Amino acid sequence: MLISSGLALAVIALPVLAGLAGTVLPAFGYLPALGGRTLSLEPFHDLLATPGLNDSIRLSLVTGLAAALISLGLAGAFTAAAAGTPVFERMRRLLAPLLAIPHAAAAFAFAFLIVPSGLILRFLSPWATGLQRPPDVLIVGDPAGLSLIAGLVLKETPFLILLILAALPQMPVARSRQLAASLGYGRMTGFVFLQWQPLYRQIRLGVLAVIAFSSSVIDVALILGPNLPAPLSVRLAQWMVDPDLSLRFTASAGAILQLAVTLAAILLWVGLERVGATILGVMRERGLRLARDRIPRAVAIGLPVATASFLIAGFLALFLWCCAGFWPFPDTLPQDWTLRSWRTAWPRLGGPLATTLIAAFASAFIGMVLVVLRLATRPVGRPASVLSQGVMWLPLLLPQVGFLFGLQFLAIRTGTDGSYAALILSHLIFVLPYLMITMQDAWAAFDPRYERVATALGASRLRAFFRVRLPMMMNALLAAFAIGFAVSVGQYLSTVLIGAGRLPTLTTEAVALAAGDNRRTIAVYALLQTLPPLILFAIAAILPALLWRNRRAMAA
Known part of the structure; x- marks a missing residue:
């Protein structure tokens, strides 16, 4: 019970702490792989000599x-x-x-x-x-x-x-x-x-x-x-x-x-x-x-x-641009419509789309299992400890660059950079907190007397869990899965660093296009990036009503 309860926390804490260590050591000049074998303040001297650094700091702080x-x-x-x-x-x-x-x-x-x-x-x-x-x-x-x-x-x-x-x-x-x-x-x-x-x-x-x-x-x-x-x-x-x-x-x-x-x-x-x-x-x-x-x-x-x-x-504007032909300013609508942008982009979309879906489904599913295990093994009525709450919020309270840089060094040293396993783990670090935030109140609100009735009628605790609690919490589970999926789809820096450029997603490709000026192609990628999460949210909203159409209280 203790192992399953702490597994979700370990998946977050260990990579984050290892990433912090992998960031701090190179910051002081220690990175043997690149010739840094002694501690030094030279990286900070080089950083402080960078032109425009004060303006960059001001922008980050004010923003x-x-x-x-x-x-x-x-x-x-x-x-x-x-x-x-x-x-x-x-x-x-x-x-x-x-x-x-x-x-x-x-x-x-x-x-x-x-x-x-x-x-x-x-x-x-x-x-x-x-x-x-x-x-x-x-x-x-x-x-x-x-x-x-x-x-x-x-x-x-x-x-x-x-x-x-x-x-x-x-x-x-x-x-x-x-x-x-x-x-x-x-x-x-x-x-x-x-x-x-x-x-x-x-x-x-x-x-x-x-x-x-x-x-x-x-x-x-x-x-x-x-x-x-x-x-x-x-x-x-x-x-x-x-x-x-x-x-x-x-x-x-x-x-x-x-x-x-x-x-x-x-x-x-x-x-x-x-x-x-x-x-x-x-x-x-x-x-x-x-x-x-x-x-x-x-x-x-x-x-x-x-x-x-x-x-x-704004999404209406994206839709118009991805289907627009000639559209001079100040015309409100395009003068003609075409699917040329989709046909041009489609041959290059297969790899990023597949990577996006694989990473999102895998990280959301694994995250759901870990969160359910943690919530199921927590004693009824006992709130989460301050330590566990702090660990869950750690990836959201720390800047991503603060530990993802170190996590990339760790992935390179272990030879896992550019692998699906490392990419999914890096996404899971950010998916888990959102799943916990979404699930913990719904889990606490569940009336445990339903399970007690089931066990009183002869069902085992495990059977009552799978046949009573999980079906009754289907709405919350589907909504949490959709949120975790959306969080994974939106990951940028973790995909760029841990994916090592070999596992591009729709998000990384769309952001890379921001430096160009082809609005039609950008619109295609931005819409496709949004479509899978929206479909998941639609399923999460519709499926319970279909499953429990003959049980009014369950479908609500």
Whole structure:
């Protein structure tokens, strides 16, 4: 029982710790395979002498904090305004397809909307803007990283709403709303004063994970971020795959710097938490009620809905481009339609598509088995320990470059780089935390009396588990599998480094195309990258209704 319970934690902790060790040693000059046999600070000297390093650090720091702050503000305001309303329930159903979209595909969809010749200006030109040609304005890749921040917000807001949805059932929302209304508080003010602080404590690790991801993201930064200079994580990834092997030492030193930058962002966030708690306390003590909050509530509901609509509109732009023939600006729609882009790209899609599906199915399936084993062997009613929770969140709280560089060295030394086994393991490190986040609340909510009835009728505990618990949890299991599959499909850096360029996926191929300007081919790859997760989410939504069509409570 102890071995099966700790297996999931070992799959995460051992590679991450080994990867950290494999990053730290080269950062101090020790890598015998490349001639580094003594400890030295020379890699850090070379790193600090890199032109534009301060700008790269600033971009990473600001991006991480701004994306987390805006995403949390949108998710929290939406919850305060809409919790318990039909709009909230509709957003709950919309979350699945939004979460299925890989970050790179969402970044491409966003870029196809906002570029100077994008869909937005095409709809507004020339009747509203007077433009007959695209303006010469740098929108995607702007030096301040604003488009990068906006692209991250589009994806991180649904993730935070999902975390809030998981935490809300443990909160007395309806009772608190009635109490606040009886004292004259507005709906949003009452929620913020009574519910926000205990709710935030439950989602705090998720918020820190958003900061860690946003401050060290690579694929989205390659698509939407500036490149002169690029964010720190992008420059590190470029050094790591550079033909000049001496840059591996500098890249490892940079990975340590990236860890420090992400830690600094988290510490600044902790300071912002204290400032926010102080402001909230002052507002509460002054009796601020804001009973007439109809306009703020409309804005708080409208903004997250608008971000979801924006993302959907971006995929409409991708679809138009992948089927477009001649499409001059400012025409709203293409003048003719063709499947030439699909025919051109199709011969090269077989390998990346197969690798994507194999890695995603394998990592999601193995992850589901490990998570179910861990949850099944945990005593009923006992929450996860702080240590196990910390291990589960470790890959999400650490920048990927901080341990994947070392994991690549380990794969090279063992001769497993470029193998499916190593690729699946590298994906599994990131799939497991999301599976655990998705499954643990549903598992805890299951009424154990169903299994007791089965055992009282003569079934063994194992038979009751497979014939009672698992079928009754089919909805949660399928949803978790779909989320794990989507997480694997979206993996970029782990695929590039551990796959050693020999196992390309749809994600790595799509990001590689970002450096070019063939929008039609990019649209094909971005849509294909999104299609498998969406199909899995559709199956997860439809299959339980088909399996339990004669059992109403099971299909719900």
